[in-house]
Amino acid sequence: MSGFVSPLAPQTFATMPALRGVRMATAAAGIKYKNRTDVLLMVFDRPASVAGVFTRSKCPSAPVDFCRANLPHGVARALVVNSGNANAFTGKKGKAATELTAKSAAAAVGCSEREIYLASTGVIGEPLDATKFAGVLNDMNSAATGDFWFEAAKAIMTTDTYPKVATRSAEIGGVKVTINGIAKGAGMIAPDMATMLSFVATDADIAPSALQALLSxxxxxxxxxxxxxxxxxxxxxxxxxxxxxxxxxGQDRVESASDPRLEAFRNALNDLLKDLALQVVRDGEGARKMVEVTVVGAESDDAAKRIALSIANSPLVKTAVAGEDANWGRIVMAVGKSGEMADRDRLAIWFGDVRVAVEGERDPGYSEEAATAVMQRQDIPVKVDIGIGTGKATVWTCDLTKEYVAINGDYRS
Amino acid sequence: MSGFVSPLAPQTFATMPALRGVRMATAAAGIKYKNRTDVLLMVFDRPASVAGVFTRSKCPSAPVDFCRANLPHGVARALVVNSGNANAFTGKKGKAATELTAKSAAAAVGCSEREIYLASTGVIGEPLDATKFAGVLNDMNSAATGDFWFEAAKAIMTTDTYPKVATRSAEIGGVKVTINGIAKGAGMIAPDMATMLSFVATDADIAPSALQALLSxxxxxxxxxxxxxxxxxxxxxxxxxxxxxxxxxGQDRVESASDPRLEAFRNALNDLLKDLALQVVRDGEGARKMVEVTVVGAESDDAAKRIALSIANSPLVKTAVAGEDANWGRIVMAVGKSGEMADRDRLAIWFGDVRVAVEGERDPGYSEEAATAVMQRQDIPVKVDIGIGTGKATVWTCDLTKEYVAINGDYRS
Structure with a gap:
C-alpha cells in the first residue's frame, strides 16, 4: 500500500472483459482503512452455480464457516468481500457479524441469505462491525456494473503490492465462454494478513456439482x-x-465434470487458476525471486509434492536463493527431511539447465560460475530427480528476504 | 566466528571437571579454516559403552552411516569430529573418507575400526580430504588430556557464537558419577533427532543397551x-x-535402563541434555529472543507436540516475536494449520501470565500494554490451552530476524 510494487509483478495487467451475468461495485466502508475501498459486492442477476474450496485450517474464520454451510445449496446471488478485518477468532460475535452481513446483502439484492457468500481478510481477533455494511450494500447494488474487475481486485488487497487479475476463454459445444478471476494474497500464504482469497466467474452454464468437481x-x-x-x-x-x-x-447446460465438452473449459480454467496462483507468489512478502521447484522420479506424485514443498518451504533454501547462492547442499537437506523415500546415491539436482549433483555427489562437470549465473536470474527453476520412481510435481515459491522479516515483524502497529 | 556472541548466550560457562577415562585433544588440520582448531579426538583408554541417536534424514552424511554400522558392537575407544566439511552427499568418496579416518584413528589409539566413531560438520557436497587426519591423530592421541572439555566444544563450532558445555553429577548405588557434554549447532536445527552434534560422556559403568535406552x-x-x-x-x-x-x-555395572538405581542418573542426564539443547536454541542463527511454547489440553502428548512445533516453526510467529508484537492471531493460525484436533471456541492463549484470548475470541480483559511488556522480554513463554484433552508438550525456539536471512543468504562464500 506504500507505493512499492514487487519487482516480480507482471509487466502488464490483463484487460478484463465484462462477463455476462456479473455486476460489481466497491465502497469505502471504513472497516479499518480510511480513504480506500474495502468492500466488494459481486452480484449475479440470475442464480449462479457456485463451487468453493476453503482453508484446511482447524480454526477457520467465521465467513469460511458461513460459506461452507451455504455451499450445498449450490446457488449464489451475491458475494461480499471485505479487507481490513478477517473476522477470524471472533467467537459468537464473528458468527453474528456474518449473519448480519448476509441479511443486509440479501435485502439489497433481493434474495435468500442461503444465496449469499462472504469472505473477509485482514487482522485476526478483532470483532468486525458488520453494521458498516448495512449502510453501503443497497447503494452498491444499484451502482454495480460489469466492467469492474480491475477495481474489484484492488478493493480486496491488503499487503499486496499489485492487483491480481486473469481472464481466459474457451468453447463449450461450439459456444464461446469467458472465465474471469481475481485474487489477493502476499504472505501467510498463510492470517493476520495475506490471507489468500480468489474469486473466479464464468458465463458458462454448468451445474454446481460439475463446477465443484472442476474446481476441486x-x-x-x-x-x-x-x-x-x-x-x-x-x-x-x-x-x-x-x-x-x-x-x-445456445450453450447447453453441462451437468457432469466428466462431460467431454468441458475439455477446453477445464484447460482454460486450470490455466487461469495457475496464472492467479503464480501472481500471488510473485507478490510474496519481500520477494525478489520466484522459484519453480520440480521433483521427478519420486515414489508417487504425492511423494513428489511433499518433497517439492519441503524444498520450497525450507528457510535455508529460500535464504540461499535470496543470496543468489547455488547452495545445492540445502536442497539435499530438504529432500532428506521430507520423510519421503529417497536414495542419496541416485539423487540428481539441477539449477536451470545446470546439473550440479548426480549419483549422490557433486556433478563431475560442476561449474560454480554456471550455477551462480542461474541464481542471478529473477525466475529460478530447480529440478530434483529422486531416481526411484515416476512420481512428479511442481510447486512455486519465492525467496526469503530481510524485507519479509521487516514486513512481518511490524505488521499490527 | 566474527567475535559476535548471541545476546542469549549464557552469562557464565559451566566449569567442566575432568572425567575419568576420557582424554581429548584438538588440532588444526586445515580442513577448511586456517589458523583454527577443526579436529577433535576423544579417546577412551578402556572400552566405553556407547549409545547414539542420529538424524532421521533420508540423505544422511557418510559419518552417520558409519556410526550406525558400528553401534551394534556397543563399544567405543575413540571419537573423531571435524568441522569445516560435513562429508555429506559425497558419494563413494565420502564412504572412503570415513574408512580412511577410522583406520588412522584405530592405528593411533591401538584398537579396532569397529570401536571408532566419527562426526563431521560443515559444508555439504565437498569431498573431505581424510589424509589430513592421518598426519595429526597420532600426535593428538599422545597429547590428549582429561581437562579439555571447553577446548573440545570450541573445536567443533561452525556458525556457533559460543561453545556449549554442561556438566551434572548423580549417584548410582551410592557412588558419585559425573556426566559431561558438549554440543554444537546454530542453524539447520529442527526437531527430528538431535539436530546437530552433541557428545556426552560419563564415568558411570552402564551396559550399552541400557545406555541406548536412556539416550533414546x-x-x-x-x-x-x-x-x-x-x-x-x-x-x-x-x-x-x-x-x-x-x-x-565400587559402582556395580548397571545392565538395564529400568534398574531403579539409575533414577538419579536418568534425571541428571535428561537435565544435561535439556541444558545443551537450550544452549543450541539460544545460539540460533540471528536469534535475539528465546521462545518457550507450551501446549496443554490437546488430544494427546503427540498432538500437543505437533501443535507446539507448528507454532515454533511458523515464520509469521517468529517474525512477530522479533518485532515484539503480541500478535496472537498468528498463534491461532499456527494451531489451525497443524492439522491436529482443535476447537476454535475452546482455545485460550497466554503470553507469559497475560491471557490474550479465551473461548475463541480476544480476552475480555485484554491489555495490549501488558501483552507487549511480555514480548519485550528476552525469554518469552507462550502457552496455548487447546481445551479438548490432557495432552501436553513444550518446545523451544528463537525469533526469526533479518540477521538469520543475512547469515544464510551468504554462508558458502
Missing amino acids: EGVEPTFNSVTVDSDTSTSDTLMLFATGAASAD | EGVEPTFNSVTVDSDTSTSDTLMLFATGAASAD
Whole structure:
C-alpha cells in the first residue's frame, strides 16, 4: 500500500472483459482503512452455480464457516468481500457479524441469505462491525456494473503490492465462454494478513456439482502448489461462479465434470487458476525471486509434492536463493527431511539447465560460475530427480528476504 | 566466528571437571579454516559403552552411516569430529573418507575400526580430504588430556557464537558419577533427532543397551523439542559414552535402563541434555529472543507436540516475536494449520501470565500494554490451552530476524 510494487509483478495487467451475468461495485466502508475501498459486492442477476474450496485450517474464520454451510445449496446471488478485518477468532460475535452481513446483502439484492457468500481478510481477533455494511450494500447494488474487475481486485488487497487479475476463454459445444478471476494474497500464504482469497466467474452454464468437481481438481496443481511462507491462513477461500449467461448463445447446460465438452473449459480454467496462483507468489512478502521447484522420479506424485514443498518451504533454501547462492547442499537437506523415500546415491539436482549433483555427489562437470549465473536470474527453476520412481510435481515459491522479516515483524502497529 | 556472541548466550560457562577415562585433544588440520582448531579426538583408554541417536534424514552424511554400522558392537575407544566439511552427499568418496579416518584413528589409539566413531560438520557436497587426519591423530592421541572439555566444544563450532558445555553429577548405588557434554549447532536445527552434534560422556559403568535406552528416551523432550529453522540436518548426531571408571569406586555395572538405581542418573542426564539443547536454541542463527511454547489440553502428548512445533516453526510467529508484537492471531493460525484436533471456541492463549484470548475470541480483559511488556522480554513463554484433552508438550525456539536471512543468504562464500 506504500507505493512499492514487487519487482516480480507482471509487466502488464490483463484487460478484463465484462462477463455476462456479473455486476460489481466497491465502497469505502471504513472497516479499518480510511480513504480506500474495502468492500466488494459481486452480484449475479440470475442464480449462479457456485463451487468453493476453503482453508484446511482447524480454526477457520467465521465467513469460511458461513460459506461452507451455504455451499450445498449450490446457488449464489451475491458475494461480499471485505479487507481490513478477517473476522477470524471472533467467537459468537464473528458468527453474528456474518449473519448480519448476509441479511443486509440479501435485502439489497433481493434474495435468500442461503444465496449469499462472504469472505473477509485482514487482522485476526478483532470483532468486525458488520453494521458498516448495512449502510453501503443497497447503494452498491444499484451502482454495480460489469466492467469492474480491475477495481474489484484492488478493493480486496491488503499487503499486496499489485492487483491480481486473469481472464481466459474457451468453447463449450461450439459456444464461446469467458472465465474471469481475481485474487489477493502476499504472505501467510498463510492470517493476520495475506490471507489468500480468489474469486473466479464464468458465463458458462454448468451445474454446481460439475463446477465443484472442476474446481476441486483444478486447485491441486495451482493454488495448492504455491507457498510463500508455509503458513496457512484461517480464511483461504477460492470460489467459482457460473452465471449460465452463455445459454443465451445456445450453450447447453453441462451437468457432469466428466462431460467431454468441458475439455477446453477445464484447460482454460486450470490455466487461469495457475496464472492467479503464480501472481500471488510473485507478490510474496519481500520477494525478489520466484522459484519453480520440480521433483521427478519420486515414489508417487504425492511423494513428489511433499518433497517439492519441503524444498520450497525450507528457510535455508529460500535464504540461499535470496543470496543468489547455488547452495545445492540445502536442497539435499530438504529432500532428506521430507520423510519421503529417497536414495542419496541416485539423487540428481539441477539449477536451470545446470546439473550440479548426480549419483549422490557433486556433478563431475560442476561449474560454480554456471550455477551462480542461474541464481542471478529473477525466475529460478530447480529440478530434483529422486531416481526411484515416476512420481512428479511442481510447486512455486519465492525467496526469503530481510524485507519479509521487516514486513512481518511490524505488521499490527 | 566474527567475535559476535548471541545476546542469549549464557552469562557464565559451566566449569567442566575432568572425567575419568576420557582424554581429548584438538588440532588444526586445515580442513577448511586456517589458523583454527577443526579436529577433535576423544579417546577412551578402556572400552566405553556407547549409545547414539542420529538424524532421521533420508540423505544422511557418510559419518552417520558409519556410526550406525558400528553401534551394534556397543563399544567405543575413540571419537573423531571435524568441522569445516560435513562429508555429506559425497558419494563413494565420502564412504572412503570415513574408512580412511577410522583406520588412522584405530592405528593411533591401538584398537579396532569397529570401536571408532566419527562426526563431521560443515559444508555439504565437498569431498573431505581424510589424509589430513592421518598426519595429526597420532600426535593428538599422545597429547590428549582429561581437562579439555571447553577446548573440545570450541573445536567443533561452525556458525556457533559460543561453545556449549554442561556438566551434572548423580549417584548410582551410592557412588558419585559425573556426566559431561558438549554440543554444537546454530542453524539447520529442527526437531527430528538431535539436530546437530552433541557428545556426552560419563564415568558411570552402564551396559550399552541400557545406555541406548536412556539416550533414546532422553532425546525426545530435549534435543527433539528444539527448533531454530525447521530444517533438519543430514548430520545430526548425539552420542553418549560411559567409560565405567566409577567401577573403581565400587559402582556395580548397571545392565538395564529400568534398574531403579539409575533414577538419579536418568534425571541428571535428561537435565544435561535439556541444558545443551537450550544452549543450541539460544545460539540460533540471528536469534535475539528465546521462545518457550507450551501446549496443554490437546488430544494427546503427540498432538500437543505437533501443535507446539507448528507454532515454533511458523515464520509469521517468529517474525512477530522479533518485532515484539503480541500478535496472537498468528498463534491461532499456527494451531489451525497443524492439522491436529482443535476447537476454535475452546482455545485460550497466554503470553507469559497475560491471557490474550479465551473461548475463541480476544480476552475480555485484554491489555495490549501488558501483552507487549511480555514480548519485550528476552525469554518469552507462550502457552496455548487447546481445551479438548490432557495432552501436553513444550518446545523451544528463537525469533526469526533479518540477521538469520543475512547469515544464510551468504554462508558458502
